[in-house]
Structure formats: C-alpha cells, structure tokens
Amino acid sequence: MNNFGSDIAYLWSKYSVMYLDGIEKTIVLALLGTAVGCLIGFLCGLLQTIPVAPGDNPVKKFFLALLRVVIRIYVELFRGTPMILQAVFIYYGLPYITGGAAKFSSTWLAAFLIVSINTGAYMAESVRGGIISVDPGQTEGAKAIGMTHFQTMSYVVLPQALRNIMPQIGNNLIINIKDTSIMFIIGFSEFFAEHRAIVGTTNKYFPSATIEMIGYLIMTVICSIILRRLEKKMDGDDSYALVQADPLTMTAGTYNYSGSTADRQQLAQEKAAREARGNRNQSTRGDR
Numbered sequence: 350m351n352n353f354g355s356d357i358a359y360l361w362s363k364y365s366v367m368y369l370d371g372i373e374k375t376i377v378l379a380l381l382g383t384a385v386g387c388l389i390g391f392l393c394g395l396l397q398t399i400p401v402a403p404g405d406n407p408v409k410k411f412f413l414a415l416l417r418v419v420i421r422i423y424v425e426l427f428r429g430t431p432m433i434l435q436a437v438f439i440y441y442g443l444p445y446i447t448g449g450a451a452k453f454s455s456t457w458l459a460a461f462l463i464v465s466i467n468t469g470a471y472m473a474e475s476v477r478g479g480i481i482s483v484d485p486g487q488t489e490g491a492k493a494i495g496m497t498h499f500q501t502m503s504y505v506v507l508p509q510a511l512r513n514i515m516p517q518i519g520n521n522l523i524i525n526i527k528d529t530s531i532m533f534i535i536g537f538s539e540f541f542a543e544h545r546a547i548v549g550t551t552n553k554y555f556p557s558a559t560i561e562m563i564g565y566l567i568m569t570v571i572c573s574i575i576l577r578r579l580e581k582k583m584d585g586d587d588s589y590a591l592v593q594a595d596p597l598t599m600t601a602g603t604y605n606y607s608g609s610t611a612d613r614q615q616l617a618q619e620k621a622a623r624e625a626r627g628n629r630n631q632s633t634r635g636d637r
Contacts, residue, residue, distance in 0.1 A: 356556035364547045371543035372564055378457075378532070378539060379525040382464030386525075387518060389465065390472020393420050394510075395502055397473075398480055420473065427470035433531040436463045440535040456537040464529065468521050475517040479510030512583050519576035523569045540564060 361368070397420060401413055427435065440459045443451040453459040483506050491501040530541035538546075544561045548554045 353556060356553050357559060360547065360551065360553060360557055360560060364543075367543045367547060368540070368560060368564065371538065371540035372568065374538065375526060375529050375540040376568060378460055378464060378529050378537075379522060381461055382529075383468055383518070383522045383525050385461075385465040386468025386521065387472050389469025390474075390476045391507070393424070393469065393473035394476030394480055395507075396420060397477055398498075398502065400498060424470045424473050427467050428474075432463065432467050432528055433534055435467060436460075436531060436535050439463055439466075456532075456535055459535055460529070460532045460537040460539075463532070463535075464525055467528075468525060471521060472514075472518070475514045475521075476510065479514040480506055482513050483509045512580075515576070515580050515583065519573065519580075522572055522576070526568050526572065527565060 396416055399413055401410055436459075439462065440453060440456075444453075480502075487505055487509075488501055491505045496504070529537075529539050532539050533542035533545060536542075541561065544557050548557050551557070
C-alpha cells in the first residue's frame, strides 16, 4: 500500500503537466463536440418536423421524403456502430478510399468531427422526442394566430423542448468526456493517451490508471453539478405567489374603487339620489 501511494505521488509530481494537458484537451473536445452535436441534432429534428400537406407541391414532398431517409440513415449508422470504429473509418478510411484527397491535416480536426457527428446522431432523436413531448395544442394555437412553421418552432416549441432534453444533453456531455479516451486510436493526445504514454515510460500501469479514474470522476461530477444548476435556473424560482384573481376587478367584473370609506359612502349616496330622480321621472311620465 505504501508503494501504491508513493507511486501515485511520484507519477503526479513528475508527470502532472502531461496529465493536466490531457484533461484540458479532453474537456475542450467534449464541450465543443457536444455543442456542435446539439446543433446538428436540432437541425435534424427541425427538418424531420416540417409538415407535408396533401396539396403540397410533389417536388417538395419528394425532397422532404428524401431528406427524412438521409437523416434516418445517418442516425442509425452512427448510433449503431462504436465510436472507435467511426474514428478509424473517418481518419484512416477516408484517405484510403479517396487516395489521400480527404486526408486530415490535424488530429484535432478529426477528433472534433468524429465526436460532433456521433453526438448529433444521438441528439437528433432526443430533439425529435422533445418536440413531440410539447403539447400539440400550443402548435395549433401558434398556427391559428398566423405563425409560420419556423416561427412556431423557434418561439413556441423549441424553448420548451430544450428544457425537456436538458438531462439528455448533460448525459451526452458526460459520455463524451469519457468516450474521448478512444481518440488515442488516431493519435490525439487526450487524457487517456497521456496515461498510455506515461505507462510506457514508467511501467506503473495501475497507479497511473488510478490517477486517470480520479480525473475522469472529478470532471464528470463537476459537469453534473453545473448542469443541474442550469436546469434549476431554467425552471425559475420556486418561491412565487399564485395570483387567484385580478386585484383591479371585483367578482362582477366592475372596476374596484380603491378610495376611502367616506368617498365610497358619498358615491353610494349620489348613486341612490340618481336612482331616485330616475324613478320620479318615470312615475311622472306614467301619470302623463
């Protein structure tokens, strides 16, 4: 046990710069990949919800149907295959197939593209589910006041769908923090790749793996705390007073006069006097 603790201390004291550099690259890649993946998912979700009426142009129907098929193939392909194989295919396969024309100049760009495309496939279904979860009556109400499909989605549906899918966005971010560890396959030096390099030099696998585990745990816990606070902020303040009635109106719907008691009595007397004069006028006309 003493050797275990001393090995961890030795590794951290000598290679802390490499560990921290790997942590930084892991966080940046996960954040950027998740953000762009969410944009891809929102775009796919919006395109899948474009309505098609029976009287629409056949060309529009054809292209929308083709677009839905392409999105479905994309989602099933990237959800149904491991990210490590996607990385191999994109980074090594594309240059092989194109004869070097699609060769990546940077592992950063390749890793970013892989994580973003993979996240977008998962987010596309999450966004579609979030849109479906919004009450259809709100969409009908927006269309009834003349809003277009784009306006309805932008101002009515998507803000509510975003709140509904926030937990899934958080899950994808945490998954990406951990799944970036497979990017060593393309030579990207993230947290796990630094661990492999250090182990190759020191042959202290388990102490270095312990540092890795603690590092990943700290990153995911911090992200979870931040995301939960963001969700609570989106929900609004819990301490609010529910207004049961408009304080400016009475039950009968008349204006609620807020003057003093004496003023109210004077108004009541004037009203009674007017009613009395009206009654006398009616009786006089009746006598005539």
